[in-house]
Amino acid sequence: MNSLNRNKMKSFTFFIGVVLAPTSLLAGELGASELSTGNTAWILTSTALVLFMTLPGLALFYGGLVGTKNVLSVLMQCFSITAVISVLWLIGLYSMAFSEGTAFVGGLSKAMLNGVTLDSLSGDIPESVFFMFQMTFAIITPALIVGAFAERMKFNAMLLFSILWAIFVYAPICHWVWGGGWLQQMGLLDFAGGTVVHVTAGIAALVTALVMGKRSGFPNVARPPHNLTMTVTGAGMLWVGWFGFNGGSALGANGTAGMAMLVTHISASGGVISWSLMEVKKYGKPSVLGAVTGMVAGLGTITPASGFVGPGGALLIGLIAGVVCFYATNYIKNVLHIDDSLDVFPVHGVGGIIGTLMAGIFCSPALGVFSGFGFAQGIDSISSQVYVQAVGVLATGTYTGVATFAILKVVALITPLRVSEDEETEGLDISQHEERGYYL
Amino acid sequence: MKKIEAIIKPFKLEDVKTALKEGGFFGLTVAEVKGFGKQMGHTELYRGAEYQIDFVSKLMLTLVVDDDMRDKAIEIIVEAANTGKIGDGKIFVSSVEEVVRIRTGETGSQAL
Numbered sequence: 001m002n003s004l005n006r007n008k009m010k011s012f013t014f015f016i017g018v019v020l021a022p023t024s025l026l027a028g029e030l031g032a033s034e035l036s037t038g039n040t041a042w043i044l045t046s047t048a049l050v051l052f053m054t055l056p057g058l059a060l061f062y063g064g065l066v067g068t069k070n071v072l073s074v075l076m077q078c079f080s081i082t083a084v085i086s087v088l089w090l091i092g093l094y095s096m097a098f099s100e101g102t103a104f105v106g107g108l109s110k111a112m113l114n115g116v117t118l119d120s121l122s123g124d125i126p127e128s129v130f131f132m133f134q135m136t137f138a139i140i141t142p143a144l145i146v147g148a149f150a151e152r153m154k155f156n157a158m159l160l161f162s163i164l165w166a167i168f169v170y171a172p173i174c175h176w177v178w179g180g181g182w183l184q185q186m187g188l189l190d191f192a193g194g195t196v197v198h199v200t201a202g203i204a205a206l207v208t209a210l211v212m213g214k215r216s217g218f219p220n221v222a223r224p225p226h227n228l229t230m231t232v233t234g235a236g237m238l239w240v241g242w243f244g245f246n247g248g249s250a251l252g253a254n255g256t257a258g259m260a261m262l263v264t265h266i267s268a269s270g271g272v273i274s275w276s277l278m279e280v281k282k283y284g285k286p287s288v289l290g291a292v293t294g295m296v297a298g299l300g301t302i303t304p305a306s307g308f309v310g311p312g313g314a315l316l317i318g319l320i321a322g323v324v325c326f327y328a329t330n331y332i333k334n335v336l337h338i339d340d341s342l343d344v345f346p347v348h349g350v351g352g353i354i355g356t357l358m359a360g361i362f363c364s365p366a367l368g369v370f371s372g373f374g375f376a377q378g379i380d381s382i383s384s385q386v387y388v389q390a391v392g393v394l395a396t397g398t399y400t401g402v403a404t405f406a407i408l409k410v411v412a413l414i415t416p417l418r419v420s421e422d423e424e425t426e427g428l429d430i431s432q433h434e435e436r437g438y439y440l
Numbered sequence: 441m442k443k444i445e446a447i448i449k450p451f452k453l454e455d456v457k458t459a460l461k462e463g464g465f466f467g468l469t470v471a472e473v474k475g476f477g478k479q480m481g482h483t484e485l486y487r488g489a490e491y492q493i494d495f496v497s498k499l500m501l502t503l504v505v506d507d508d509m510r511d512k513a514i515e516i517i518v519e520a521a522n523t524g525k526i527g528d529g530k531i532f533v534s535s536v537e538e539v540v541r542i543r544t545g546e547t548g549s550q551a552l
Contacts, residue, residue: 222491
């Protein structure tokens with residue numbers, strides 16, 4: 001979400017309240033307190049697009065990357081996370097993230113959407129629509145982490161972990177950055193979730209992979225993706241869905257939304273091209289999996305920057321994302337031998353980190369063709385903005401790392417995190433769900 | 441009667457089948473198989489993770505012929521399946537004790 005616009009909007013509402021804006025023309029022009037049907041229509045659409053990213057986009061993307069014996073487990077994890085987080089979002093997570101509270105977490109005044117009626121507005125869209133739009137972000141973030149522990153986590157442990165993680169990591173950090181919390185007040189630019197979604201999911205993935213340990217046989221046993229066609233299908237849905245993710249984060253149907261969609265698309269394209277070129281340079285051939293991974297890197301990296309940078313900046317961000325995430329993936333897997341099964345940290349985590357930092361550079365209006373649309377309120381230089389961005393990355397990353405570790409330890413007291421070795425060999429589809437993905 | 445089992449490159453199936461039909465052979469069974477010989481496997485690379493794939497996909501054709509047709513069948517397969525490159529496959533020939541046509545109960549050469 002656009003913290004810049006929200007701040008402006010808040011102060012504007014305040015202005016109206018105090019000065020008693022004389023004409024309805026003024027209020028109508030700026031749309032501060034009246035429902036905008038155009039904006040509402042776009043956020044309704046964006047909500048559908050972002051849910052589509054998880055179901056079936058991410059589910060297919062991940063499902064194709066695992067083995068035949070684990071394909072259903074990944075689909076089931078994405079599906080059940082969607083259902084469970086949605087209910088939690090209604091019960092209390094939305095309130096923790098977006099209602100009045102401290103600088104660190106919201107209160108429970110909007111638990112069960114208490115007091116929210118058909119006429120309640122958030123900005124100039126119905127609060128129900130804002131609730132739904134934000135809910136889809138709360139769903140996809142824990143769903144992204146699935147890639148780190150794929151093919152070895154017990155289903156009940158996964159559910160418990162996801163629930164606690166949404167409560168103790170996602171909701172508070174969402175409040176810090178978008179709900180009026182301390183990072184928002186500091187002027188952190190995170191348009192659509194570089195810190196809230198990608199840094200948190202990426203760091204949690206890294207910690208989870210380390211705590212859970214490697215899949216048996218890693219890295220010596222071959223684990224090729226069982227269906228790259230499925231993965232590319234899911235990747236295509238992610239690309240399209242991301243238009244709602246970033247474009248919708250303008251919370252309006254306006255120039256910011258249009259530009260966010262444009263830079264999102266350019267960055268994704270840049271990521272595809274640079275990752276593919278890296279593969280050609282290192283291995284001689286560009287792979288399909290490399291191309292779609294570069295796309296995700298480009299999309300994840302532009303996410304925090306998408307409402308603040310221009311097309312030139314977006315192109316550089318996408319190209320840089322493909323190269324940096326390519327090296328990060330190789331380094332994590334082949335040098336550190338960390339079994340982050342589907343490379344969530346090197347793609348989303350690293351992408352979220354460099355994207356959040358680069359948002360602080362390319363938002364500058366003084367970079368010629370690479371200019372963006374300005375710093376946060378009260379900030380007037382690249383260095384001060386990048387400093388705030390770095391604080392945002394460090395704070396969200398550190399808190400996520402510590403909290404994720406603690407949550408895993410608590411879950412482990414209740415149920416083993418991993419399936420037994422026999423169950424892992426048999427596959428999670430049979431051992432956890434008693435069904436098979438394929439009867440061929 | 442002889443059983444001829446030929447392991448060939450998958451994309452040569454149409455050529456071999458056509459040549460056999462033109463040579464007067466009717467009846468052919470095909471199975472998808474994996475294996476390795478001198479060709480060995482190949483490597484596959486997924487996001488920097490390199491895997492050695494030892495088993496290469498091939499097709500195995502099985503046909504049973506009368507003794508006097510043995511050499512002709514082998515000749516046709518060798519010619520049609522040949523690319524001159526490593527990995528063209530092999531042909532195994534063995535004797536068959538009995539053949540029975542299930543529908544009629546005929547046996548031996550008549551059942552072929």
